[in-house]
Amino acid sequence: MRKTPAPLPDDDTLARHGLAPRGGARVLLIACGALAREILALRSANGWDHLDLTCLPANLHLWPDRIPDAVAWAVQRHRADYDRIFVVYADCGTGGLLQARCAELGVEMVAGPHCYAFFDGTAQFAARAETEFSAFYLTDFLVRQFDAFVWRPMGLDRHPELRDSYFAHYDRLIYLAQTDAPDLDALAQDAAARLGLRYERRFTGYGDLAGALAQA
Template sequence: MQRAEPEKVLVIGCGMIAREVLAVKERLGLDHLELTCLPAELHYRPDRIPALMDAAIEKARAEGYRNIFAGYADCGTGGLLDRVCEKHGVERIAGPHCFAFYQGLQAFEAVEEGDMTAFYMTDFLCRQFDAFFIKPLGLDRHPELINDFFGNYEKVVYLAQTDDPALDKVAQDAARMLGLAYEKRRTGYGDLEPELARAATRS
Protein backbone atom coordinates (compact mmCIF):
# COMPACT_ATOMS: atom_id res chain seq x y z
CA MET A 1 0.00 0.00 0.00
CA GLN A 2 1.35 3.39 -0.97
CA ARG A 3 2.02 5.66 1.98
CA ALA A 4 -0.01 8.87 2.00
CA GLU A 5 1.90 12.08 1.57
CA PRO A 6 1.95 14.26 4.71
CA GLU A 7 -0.29 17.30 4.64
CA LYS A 8 1.42 20.60 4.02
CA VAL A 9 2.47 22.71 7.01
CA LEU A 10 2.85 26.45 6.50
CA VAL A 11 5.36 28.33 8.63
CA ILE A 12 4.61 32.04 8.85
CA GLY A 13 7.98 33.25 9.99
CA CYS A 14 10.12 36.25 10.72
CA GLY A 15 12.19 37.29 7.73
CA MET A 16 15.24 37.29 9.98
CA ILE A 17 15.14 33.48 10.26
CA ALA A 18 14.01 32.59 6.73
CA ARG A 19 17.37 31.22 5.60
CA GLU A 20 17.65 29.15 8.76
CA VAL A 21 14.12 27.72 8.46
CA LEU A 22 14.89 26.63 4.90
CA ALA A 23 18.21 25.12 6.00
CA VAL A 24 16.48 23.08 8.70
CA LYS A 25 13.78 22.05 6.23
CA GLU A 26 16.41 20.68 3.85
CA ARG A 27 18.45 19.06 6.61
CA LEU A 28 15.45 17.19 8.03
CA GLY A 29 13.86 16.44 4.67
CA LEU A 30 10.65 18.27 5.54
CA ASP A 31 9.42 18.55 1.97
CA HIS A 32 5.84 19.19 3.09
CA LEU A 33 6.86 22.27 5.10
CA GLU A 34 6.33 25.60 3.32
CA LEU A 35 7.48 29.06 4.36
CA THR A 36 6.15 32.56 4.02
CA CYS A 37 7.63 35.49 5.92
CA LEU A 38 6.66 38.76 7.51
CA PRO A 39 9.19 41.57 6.99
CA ALA A 40 12.47 41.31 8.90
CA GLU A 41 12.14 45.02 9.70
CA LEU A 42 9.49 44.13 12.29
CA HIS A 43 12.49 43.44 14.53
CA TYR A 44 12.27 47.19 15.13
CA ARG A 45 8.47 47.29 15.37
CA PRO A 46 7.32 44.30 17.42
CA ASP A 47 4.06 46.11 18.17
CA ARG A 48 3.07 45.45 14.53
CA ILE A 49 3.76 41.71 14.60
CA PRO A 50 0.43 40.53 16.13
CA ALA A 51 -1.84 42.31 13.64
CA LEU A 52 0.26 41.25 10.66
CA MET A 53 0.40 37.67 11.91
CA ASP A 54 -3.38 37.68 12.39
CA ALA A 55 -3.86 38.85 8.79
CA ALA A 56 -1.33 36.31 7.48
CA ILE A 57 -3.07 33.43 9.24
CA GLU A 58 -6.47 34.54 7.94
CA LYS A 59 -5.03 34.65 4.41
CA ALA A 60 -3.44 31.21 4.78
CA ARG A 61 -6.71 29.72 6.05
CA ALA A 62 -8.52 31.20 3.04
CA GLU A 63 -5.93 29.56 0.81
CA GLY A 64 -6.72 26.19 2.36
CA TYR A 65 -3.89 25.67 4.86
CA ARG A 66 -5.07 23.73 7.91
CA ASN A 67 -1.70 23.29 9.59
CA ILE A 68 0.05 26.58 10.35
CA PHE A 69 2.99 27.30 12.63
CA ALA A 70 4.19 30.75 13.73
CA GLY A 71 7.91 31.08 13.12
CA TYR A 72 8.32 33.59 15.93
CA ALA A 73 9.06 33.54 19.61
CA ASP A 74 7.32 36.29 21.61
CA CYS A 75 9.78 38.74 20.04
CA GLY A 76 8.82 41.76 22.11
CA THR A 77 5.05 41.53 21.63
CA GLY A 78 4.39 41.25 25.36
CA GLY A 79 2.12 38.24 24.99
CA LEU A 80 0.00 39.77 22.22
CA LEU A 81 1.31 37.31 19.65
CA ASP A 82 0.15 34.48 21.92
CA ARG A 83 -3.38 35.89 21.85
CA VAL A 84 -3.37 35.79 18.05
CA CYS A 85 -2.02 32.25 18.04
CA GLU A 86 -4.62 31.11 20.56
CA LYS A 87 -7.39 32.72 18.51
CA HIS A 88 -6.42 30.63 15.48
CA GLY A 89 -5.25 27.47 17.23
CA VAL A 90 -1.69 28.03 16.03
CA GLU A 91 1.50 27.29 17.95
CA ARG A 92 4.69 29.36 17.90
CA ILE A 93 8.35 28.78 18.71
CA ALA A 94 8.86 28.62 22.47
CA GLY A 95 10.87 31.38 24.11
CA PRO A 96 11.16 35.16 24.37
CA HIS A 97 13.12 35.79 21.14
CA CYS A 98 15.37 34.21 18.53
CA PHE A 99 18.50 34.96 20.57
CA ALA A 100 17.09 32.59 23.18
CA PHE A 101 15.93 29.76 20.94
CA TYR A 102 19.14 29.81 18.90
CA GLN A 103 21.08 29.16 22.09
CA GLY A 104 18.46 26.73 23.40
CA LEU A 105 16.16 27.90 26.16
CA GLN A 106 17.97 26.08 28.94
CA ALA A 107 21.34 27.43 27.83
CA PHE A 108 19.88 30.93 27.49
CA GLU A 109 18.42 30.86 30.98
CA ALA A 110 21.86 29.96 32.32
CA VAL A 111 23.53 33.02 30.72
CA GLU A 112 20.61 35.47 30.61
CA GLU A 113 21.65 37.51 33.64
CA GLY A 114 25.27 37.73 32.53
CA ASP A 115 24.16 38.80 29.05
CA MET A 116 22.10 41.77 30.19
CA THR A 117 24.71 44.10 28.65
CA ALA A 118 25.31 41.96 25.54
CA PHE A 119 24.54 43.15 22.03
CA TYR A 120 23.53 39.97 20.21
CA MET A 121 24.31 39.31 16.57
CA THR A 122 23.21 36.36 14.44
CA ASP A 123 24.18 35.27 10.93
CA PHE A 124 21.34 37.40 9.58
CA LEU A 125 22.35 40.48 11.56
CA CYS A 126 25.96 40.06 10.43
CA ARG A 127 24.84 39.94 6.80
CA GLN A 128 22.60 42.95 7.32
CA PHE A 129 24.69 44.94 9.81
CA ASP A 130 25.00 48.01 7.58
CA ALA A 131 21.35 47.91 6.48
CA PHE A 132 19.93 47.25 9.95
CA PHE A 133 22.21 49.33 12.17
CA ILE A 134 24.81 51.54 10.51
CA LYS A 135 22.65 53.34 7.96
CA PRO A 136 19.35 53.58 9.91
CA LEU A 137 21.17 54.97 12.95
CA GLY A 138 23.26 57.29 10.80
CA LEU A 139 26.53 55.95 12.20
CA ASP A 140 28.18 56.10 8.79
CA ARG A 141 27.63 59.86 8.84
CA HIS A 142 27.82 60.51 12.57
CA PRO A 143 30.10 57.98 14.28
CA GLU A 144 30.05 60.21 17.36
CA LEU A 145 26.57 58.80 18.04
CA ILE A 146 27.96 55.32 18.72
CA ASN A 147 28.19 55.92 22.43
CA ASP A 148 24.63 57.29 22.55
CA PHE A 149 23.24 54.09 21.01
CA PHE A 150 25.64 51.48 22.36
CA GLY A 151 27.10 53.03 25.49
CA ASN A 152 25.20 50.71 27.82
CA TYR A 153 26.51 47.55 26.16
CA GLU A 154 29.68 45.80 27.28
CA LYS A 155 30.12 43.08 24.68
CA VAL A 156 29.06 41.82 21.28
CA VAL A 157 27.95 38.18 21.40
CA TYR A 158 27.83 36.56 17.98
CA LEU A 159 25.43 33.61 18.00
CA ALA A 160 26.72 31.76 14.94
CA GLN A 161 24.34 29.50 13.06
CA THR A 162 27.08 28.52 10.58
CA ASP A 163 30.88 28.51 10.43
CA ASP A 164 31.47 31.42 8.08
CA PRO A 165 34.74 33.36 8.54
CA ALA A 166 33.30 36.33 6.62
CA LEU A 167 30.40 36.67 9.07
CA ASP A 168 32.75 36.19 12.02
CA LYS A 169 34.85 39.07 10.70
CA VAL A 170 31.76 41.30 10.42
CA ALA A 171 30.92 40.60 14.07
CA GLN A 172 34.50 41.19 15.20
CA ASP A 173 34.70 44.44 13.22
CA ALA A 174 31.37 45.53 14.70
CA ALA A 175 32.65 44.92 18.23
CA ARG A 176 35.81 46.87 17.45
CA MET A 177 33.86 49.78 15.92
CA LEU A 178 31.47 49.90 18.87
CA GLY A 179 34.31 49.66 21.41
CA LEU A 180 32.93 46.45 22.94
CA ALA A 181 34.40 43.10 23.96
CA TYR A 182 33.75 40.21 21.58
CA GLU A 183 32.47 36.68 22.13
CA LYS A 184 31.44 34.06 19.60
CA ARG A 185 29.08 31.21 20.47
CA ARG A 186 28.57 28.47 17.89
CA THR A 187 24.90 27.74 18.49
CA GLY A 188 23.83 26.23 15.19
CA TYR A 189 20.05 26.32 14.88
CA GLY A 190 19.43 25.61 18.56
CA ASP A 191 15.80 24.90 19.41
CA LEU A 192 14.64 25.98 15.95
CA GLU A 193 15.35 22.51 14.58
CA PRO A 194 13.27 20.48 17.08
CA GLU A 195 10.53 23.13 17.02
CA LEU A 196 10.16 22.84 13.25
CA ALA A 197 10.34 19.06 13.44
CA ARG A 198 7.52 19.14 15.99
CA ALA A 199 5.45 21.49 13.82
CA ALA A 200 5.94 19.24 10.81
CA THR A 201 4.50 16.21 12.61
CA ARG A 202 1.16 17.95 13.12
CA SER A 203 0.19 17.32 9.51
Protein backbone atom coordinates in the same frame (compact mmCIF):
# COMPACT_ATOMS: atom_id res chain seq x y z
CA MET B 1 -7.44 50.68 17.55
CA ARG B 2 -5.13 48.32 15.69
CA LYS B 3 -2.60 49.70 13.26
CA THR B 4 -2.56 48.56 9.64
CA PRO B 5 0.37 46.13 9.26
CA ALA B 6 3.16 46.70 6.82
CA PRO B 7 2.27 45.34 3.33
CA LEU B 8 3.12 41.68 2.87
CA PRO B 9 5.13 40.49 -0.12
CA ASP B 10 2.89 38.88 -2.74
CA ASP B 11 3.24 35.24 -3.74
CA ASP B 12 5.14 36.12 -6.95
CA THR B 13 7.77 37.96 -4.90
CA LEU B 14 8.03 35.07 -2.45
CA ALA B 15 8.26 32.56 -5.29
CA ARG B 16 11.26 34.37 -6.76
CA HIS B 17 13.03 33.78 -3.45
CA GLY B 18 11.87 30.17 -3.10
CA LEU B 19 9.58 31.06 -0.18
CA ALA B 20 6.07 30.86 -1.59
CA PRO B 21 3.79 28.13 -0.21
CA ARG B 22 2.96 25.29 -2.54
CA GLY B 23 -0.61 24.11 -2.89
CA GLY B 24 -1.64 20.80 -1.38
CA ALA B 25 0.75 20.80 1.56
CA ARG B 26 -0.54 20.16 5.07
CA VAL B 27 1.54 22.49 7.26
CA LEU B 28 2.45 26.13 6.67
CA LEU B 29 5.22 27.93 8.53
CA ILE B 30 4.69 31.68 8.85
CA ALA B 31 8.11 33.03 9.73
CA CYS B 32 10.19 36.14 10.11
CA GLY B 33 12.20 36.78 6.96
CA ALA B 34 15.32 36.87 9.13
CA LEU B 35 14.91 33.10 9.65
CA ALA B 36 14.25 32.07 6.05
CA ARG B 37 17.76 30.78 5.31
CA GLU B 38 17.89 28.66 8.48
CA ILE B 39 14.38 27.25 8.04
CA LEU B 40 15.02 26.28 4.43
CA ALA B 41 18.30 24.62 5.44
CA LEU B 42 16.58 22.59 8.16
CA ARG B 43 13.73 21.61 5.86
CA SER B 44 16.16 20.42 3.21
CA ALA B 45 18.45 18.57 5.64
CA ASN B 46 15.56 16.73 7.29
CA GLY B 47 13.42 16.06 4.23
CA TRP B 48 10.49 18.00 5.68
CA ASP B 49 8.81 18.40 2.30
CA HIS B 50 5.38 18.64 3.92
CA LEU B 51 6.36 22.00 5.47
CA ASP B 52 5.73 25.05 3.31
CA LEU B 53 7.13 28.45 4.17
CA THR B 54 5.93 32.01 3.80
CA CYS B 55 7.89 34.88 5.31
CA LEU B 56 6.98 38.30 6.63
CA PRO B 57 9.42 41.20 6.12
CA ALA B 58 12.36 41.02 8.50
CA ASN B 59 12.21 44.77 9.06
CA LEU B 60 9.01 44.36 11.08
CA HIS B 61 11.44 43.98 13.99
CA LEU B 62 12.00 47.70 13.75
CA TRP B 63 8.31 48.11 14.68
CA PRO B 64 7.45 45.13 16.94
CA ASP B 65 3.93 46.43 17.57
CA ARG B 66 3.13 45.65 13.93
CA ILE B 67 4.11 41.97 14.13
CA PRO B 68 0.83 40.61 15.65
CA ASP B 69 -1.33 42.23 12.96
CA ALA B 70 1.01 41.09 10.19
CA VAL B 71 0.97 37.50 11.50
CA ALA B 72 -2.82 37.58 11.82
CA TRP B 73 -3.11 38.84 8.26
CA ALA B 74 -0.91 35.99 6.99
CA VAL B 75 -2.86 33.38 8.98
CA GLN B 76 -6.16 34.61 7.58
CA ARG B 77 -4.75 34.77 4.08
CA HIS B 78 -3.54 31.16 4.07
CA ARG B 79 -5.72 29.34 6.61
CA ALA B 80 -8.08 27.79 4.06
CA ASP B 81 -5.20 26.15 2.19
CA TYR B 82 -3.60 24.32 5.12
CA ASP B 83 -4.56 21.87 7.81
CA ARG B 84 -2.18 23.47 10.30
CA ILE B 85 -0.25 26.72 10.61
CA PHE B 86 2.83 27.18 12.80
CA VAL B 87 4.19 30.67 13.54
CA VAL B 88 7.98 30.82 13.59
CA TYR B 89 8.35 33.92 15.72
CA ALA B 90 9.21 34.22 19.38
CA ASP B 91 7.74 37.12 21.34
CA CYS B 92 10.15 39.45 19.51
CA GLY B 93 9.42 42.55 21.54
CA THR B 94 5.62 42.40 21.27
CA GLY B 95 5.17 42.20 25.05
CA GLY B 96 3.01 39.08 24.90
CA LEU B 97 0.70 40.49 22.22
CA LEU B 98 1.83 38.01 19.58
CA GLN B 99 1.19 35.04 21.89
CA ALA B 100 -2.27 36.41 22.67
CA ARG B 101 -3.07 36.91 19.01
CA CYS B 102 -1.89 33.41 18.10
CA ALA B 103 -4.09 32.02 20.86
CA GLU B 104 -7.07 33.95 19.43
CA LEU B 105 -6.31 32.54 15.98
CA GLY B 106 -5.80 29.00 17.26
CA VAL B 107 -2.26 28.63 15.91
CA GLU B 108 0.97 27.61 17.65
CA MET B 109 4.17 29.62 17.81
CA VAL B 110 7.78 29.16 18.90
CA ALA B 111 8.30 29.59 22.65
CA GLY B 112 10.77 32.12 23.99
CA PRO B 113 11.47 35.84 24.14
CA HIS B 114 13.32 36.26 20.83
CA CYS B 115 15.44 34.48 18.23
CA TYR B 116 18.64 34.99 20.25
CA ALA B 117 17.14 32.77 22.93
CA PHE B 118 15.99 29.94 20.72
CA PHE B 119 19.22 29.91 18.71
CA ASP B 120 21.25 29.79 21.93
CA GLY B 121 18.77 27.38 23.51
CA THR B 122 16.04 28.96 25.60
CA ALA B 123 17.08 27.28 28.86
CA GLN B 124 20.77 28.08 28.36
CA PHE B 125 19.99 31.67 27.41
CA ALA B 126 17.92 32.16 30.54
CA ALA B 127 20.66 30.61 32.69
CA ARG B 128 23.19 33.11 31.32
CA ALA B 129 20.93 36.14 31.74
CA GLU B 130 22.58 37.33 34.94
CA THR B 131 26.06 37.33 33.43
CA GLU B 132 25.18 38.53 29.92
CA PHE B 133 22.80 41.39 30.61
CA SER B 134 25.44 43.76 29.18
CA ALA B 135 25.85 41.80 25.92
CA PHE B 136 24.70 42.88 22.48
CA TYR B 137 23.80 39.89 20.28
CA LEU B 138 24.04 39.24 16.57
CA THR B 139 22.91 36.20 14.56
CA ASP B 140 24.03 35.19 11.07
CA PHE B 141 21.24 37.28 9.57
CA LEU B 142 22.10 40.35 11.64
CA VAL B 143 25.77 40.03 10.80
CA ARG B 144 24.90 40.05 7.10
CA GLN B 145 22.44 42.91 7.55
CA PHE B 146 24.26 44.88 10.23
CA ASP B 147 24.13 48.20 8.40
CA ALA B 148 20.46 47.81 7.42
CA PHE B 149 19.17 46.62 10.80
CA VAL B 150 21.55 48.21 13.32
CA TRP B 151 23.85 50.93 12.02
CA ARG B 152 21.46 52.98 9.87
CA PRO B 153 18.24 52.57 11.91
CA MET B 154 20.10 53.81 15.00
CA GLY B 155 21.33 56.81 13.02
CA LEU B 156 24.99 55.92 13.53
CA ASP B 157 25.74 56.47 9.86
CA ARG B 158 24.73 60.13 10.31
CA HIS B 159 25.66 60.68 13.96
CA PRO B 160 28.48 58.30 14.94
CA GLU B 161 28.99 60.29 18.12
CA LEU B 162 25.79 58.69 19.47
CA ARG B 163 27.49 55.30 19.67
CA ASP B 164 28.99 55.87 23.11
CA SER B 165 25.62 56.95 24.49
CA TYR B 166 23.67 54.06 22.97
CA PHE B 167 26.17 51.42 24.04
CA ALA B 168 27.37 52.89 27.33
CA HIS B 169 25.98 49.94 29.29
CA TYR B 170 27.20 47.20 26.93
CA ASP B 171 30.60 45.62 27.32
CA ARG B 172 30.66 43.00 24.54
CA LEU B 173 29.13 41.82 21.32
CA ILE B 174 28.29 38.11 21.19
CA TYR B 175 27.90 36.59 17.75
CA LEU B 176 25.54 33.60 18.00
CA ALA B 177 26.72 31.75 14.90
CA GLN B 178 24.42 29.38 13.06
CA THR B 179 27.17 28.40 10.62
CA ASP B 180 30.96 28.11 10.59
CA ALA B 181 31.66 30.85 8.08
CA PRO B 182 34.95 32.77 8.34
CA ASP B 183 33.55 35.64 6.26
CA LEU B 184 30.69 36.14 8.73
CA ASP B 185 33.08 35.90 11.66
CA ALA B 186 35.14 38.69 10.11
CA LEU B 187 32.05 40.83 9.58
CA ALA B 188 30.94 40.25 13.17
CA GLN B 189 34.36 41.26 14.47
CA ASP B 190 34.15 44.42 12.38
CA ALA B 191 30.69 45.17 13.82
CA ALA B 192 32.06 44.80 17.35
CA ALA B 193 34.92 47.18 16.57
CA ARG B 194 32.53 49.73 15.08
CA LEU B 195 30.43 49.59 18.25
CA GLY B 196 33.47 49.73 20.51
CA LEU B 197 32.65 46.39 22.14
CA ARG B 198 34.70 43.33 23.07
CA TYR B 199 34.03 40.47 20.65
CA GLU B 200 32.89 36.93 21.45
CA ARG B 201 31.70 34.21 19.11
CA ARG B 202 29.48 31.35 20.20
CA PHE B 203 28.57 28.60 17.76
CA THR B 204 24.94 27.66 18.40
CA GLY B 205 23.87 25.99 15.18
CA TYR B 206 20.09 26.14 14.93
CA GLY B 207 19.50 25.68 18.66
CA ASP B 208 15.87 25.12 19.63
CA LEU B 209 14.65 26.10 16.16
CA ALA B 210 15.22 22.56 14.88
CA GLY B 211 13.14 21.09 17.70
CA ALA B 212 10.36 23.61 17.16
CA LEU B 213 10.15 22.76 13.45
CA ALA B 214 10.29 19.05 14.23
CA GLN B 215 7.05 19.49 16.21
CA ALA B 216 5.44 20.87 13.09
